[in-house]
Amino acid sequence: MALVELNHVTKRYGALTVLDDVSLSVQKGEIIAVIGRSGSGKSTMLRCINGLERIQGGDITVDGVRVNDPATNLRNLRQQVGIVFQSFNLFPHLSVAGNITLAPRVVKGKDPGMAREVALDVLRRVGLEDKIDAFPDELSGGQQQRVAIARSLAMDPQVMLFDEVTSALDPELTGEVIKVLEAMANKGMTMILVTHEIGFARRFGSRVVFMHQGRIWEEGAAAATLASPRTPELETFLNAVLH
């Protein structure tokens, strides 16, 4: 059974259809790179998967649980789905430790000592264990984004969603975040990434999904799809991004 499954999903904002009959099935351990022009619905798709946005048609399931069912406990669902945003969205009033341990303590009921152990562990994975007591405004953008990734990892999710997590960063800082993503990929984490890093998509993506006008326009094995697009829209897009 697929870990994440979208079945004919439709999402509208008023009269504007942002996701139009989107179907996607993600197996455990897969890495899906979602690409597409601005406004094509990439962020919206991610936000629908963890229930931040309501959908108007179709079905989304994560590990067999229907996201769009009013009876579904979103609190449980969101422990399975981590999301990292372009703008980090760390809690500025809390230290790195505070950011990371908040949900394990409040949502999972871990005691402070155990939660700090978890924080140390996930910080090690992003290479920032020495920053555990720093505050977000004392960190560089790349470090903040790695803390945001660590914060999600601390909940031990089954799937991670990344929304252009390197777009707000300078090229040098992009590298350090990509390295963290690669390490997660190597550990077998299931990931759906909206990205403009075509190189990363090619090397690590098991599949590429190209979105266009709210639809999945083209989808296929990463390397092959990026090397020889079938639709003129993807070809145009790749030409624009790569040159």
Place this chain on the structure above:
Amino acid sequence: MIRSFGMIDIFYLLAAARWTIMLTVVAFLGASLVGITIAVFRVVPFWPLRWFAVGYIQVVQGTPLLVWLFGLYFGLSILGFPVNPWFAAAVAFSAYGGAFLGEIWRGALVSIAKTQWEAGASLGLSFFEQLRYVIVPQSVRVAIPPTVGFLVQLIKNTSLAATIGLVELTREGQLTSAATFRPFVVYLTVAALYFLMCFPLTQWSRSLERKLHGAR
């Protein structure tokens, strides 16, 4: 019988100032309880509560405080429920101040970016956990200056309680002035006492603002 304005009058005024402070404390506590409720109702993702809070604020801000005091004190007595003026004042000030504090605090809550709510929600925090651990701690610094401003207004507005028979600072000033026939000196003293209560608060708010501005 006209007597002169002396130490004993200053003493009486000071004693009355204590009631002003008491009234302010009670009113502020009551208004805070109502205000927290109203502010939370305004941001809760459940429209009936939001509408209720909006309606409440509209009604309260559209009526004079004096009407609330009279309504509660005289109105209830006429209806056969005699109430203690302290009780009437406490309820009126709480209801009235709660609407204003509710607006102030709602403003502070909504000043925090929506992405902070989302970051909390994505980690599995419930609405109230997002509010408690993410939004409220960040909005406190935004809320402090206008809250102190409200408190200073409240200190001065407690003089309205004189209209239902509470002898606080302003009322005591009136009585002293009538007895001594030295309105200028008496009211100057009364004004100085109000100033002594309000000034430290505004100073404190300024320094807090500076401190919080520098901090994260």
